Structure formats: structure tokens, C-alpha cells
Amino acid sequence: MVATSQQNARETDGVEPAAQTLHVGELEICPGEGLALAAGQALMLSVREFDLLVALARQPGAIVAREALYDAVWGAPMRQGDRSVDVYISKLRSKLEQAMPDRRFIHTHAGFGYRFQPQPSRDVDNGPLRGR
Amino acid sequence: MVATSQQNARETDGVEPAAQTLHVGELEICPGEGLALAAGQALMLSVREFDLLVALARQPGAIVAREALYDAVWGAPMRQGDRSVDVYISKLRSKLEQAMPDRRFIHTHAGFGYRFQPQPSRDVDNGPLRGR
């Protein structure tokens, strides 16, 4: 599992070093190795899951559109109606939560995309629309 | 669907594209991303709420008529009697206040429209502007 990602060219990546170790919260990700550590514990991720995690973790706090994620992970433009990203977001969430039950990393912005951020201190997530 | 961008063909300079990050008070808005930060914290806004916020924040201090807001967000002329703008103003206020309790951003100018400005807690400066 998790052999590698498809584009490992860490040399000519322009602005940012692509294959550098990423630290987001208590997550540690080595894009070049396909290794992700959650609080020191290795996550068992498939290639798609890992690439998706990397694509998200590269821009912590930013909202990334499905199309952008698909393009980053699948390397092709997303066909309309394709739910692959959603499915893998779900799988990723599941494994992240399993490893770190009290943290939330992936936040949904309906109509926009997903945002990767470790545990917003005050979670404003849809407050006033919940209990009615 | 997710496009959400309104027609802002207002590039005064080649250097300043429309989708640049907006800063108004402690608010930070990225029109292209659907991301709005209140004091560094990400707001959970729907597409309509976000577009409305952008439409307002583009002209800080100016009174923007309902018709103009509707046109900017909905992309169509507002039908008479439509209260959609009011409803979403209310929702926006609610979320902004939840994130920044001590600030007021959206000010009502009865008979004219809404004004977006960080802190003038007193609207005394506009008292007798009623007749038409």
C-alpha cells in the first residue's frame, strides 16, 4: 500500500517544496514516502487516500474545491457528477478520526469544497441552524 | 454552481484582479475561494451568504441598495417585494456577530440600503434622511 504518489518531482515545483515533510497539528506527513503519522502512529492509507490528504494538507486553512482536489490526486479534470472525492474524504475522515478521536481536520464548506485545519478553537460550524 | 462569482469587471489596474483578498477591519475575505476569516477564524458561510458579504465588502462605507446587492449576488434584477436580501443580511449579521461579538459591520439605512463598515457603533451620523 501507499507506494508513492504520481508526481514526486520535488525539484522543479516552483514556489513550494513538494516533498517536504508537512506538519499540521499533530499530523506529520511525508509526501515522498507515503507516510502519515497521527500523533506518532502510522496511518494505514491507500494511495488515493494519501494523495488526497497531501493535497489538503498543503494548504491548511484554505478551502479547496473538489475540482482542484480531483485534479491534484487523479491528475485529470473531474467529470461532472463524479463523487470519488466525496467518497475518499469520507474514508480519510474515518481513518483520521479513528487515530485521533477528539480532533477534526476536514471541514465541509457546502457549495465550495473542503477545508483542512486542525481543530478550530471555537468551532463555529453551523451553529444557529442546528437546533430548531 | 459553485462558481458563485459575480461579474466584477472592475480591474482598475492589471495588478489588482477582482478576486484579490479583501481586508475590512478584522475581516479577511478571499472571493475566489469562498473563504472568509473573522479574526483569523474561518466562517462557515453558504454560497448566498458569502456572495452577499463580498458584494458588501467591496464597497466599505458606501450605502448599497437592495437592488444592487440582489443583482450582484443573484445575478438577476430583484422583483419588487422580494425580501431575500433582508433575510440573508440577517443571517450574515448573525454569523458575524457570533464570530466577533463586539463588532458591527452591517448598518441599515432605512429606505436606501445597507452599509458595510467595521465599527461605527452609532449611526447617529445619518439620522434625518428619511423622506423621498
Next chain:
DNA sequence: CGCGCTGTGAAGAAGGCGTGAACGTGGCTG
């Protein structure tokens, strides 16, 4: 006091999203 304007909760409809499951494929093992 009546009227126009605004704030806001609620209800119903529509659409987006979460997720289990089925299906197909390729690699590994015996």
C-alpha cells in the same frame, strides 16, 4: 394612530453531501 420599512423565526421544497454496498480490476499467494 396608521403606515411603510425592517428584523427574524418558521415551513416547505430542492439540492448537496455522507456513506454503505456492489462491482470490476490487478497483484499476491498457495
Next chain:
DNA sequence: CAGCCACGTTCACGCCTTCTTCACAGCGCG
């Protein structure tokens, strides 16, 4: 070579968010 298994993709169902509209309440002014 046959069987097993992990992975990726697609489908389908149901919940939840979002959008729209309605209704009622509060407020300032003539």
C-alpha cells in the same frame, strides 16, 4: 493457474444544509 484480497469506482439511499417564501413583530415618522 486458481483463489484471495486490497483497492478503486460507481451506485443508491437517506440525512442535512440551503434557499425561498410567508407571517408576524418592532420601530420611526407623518
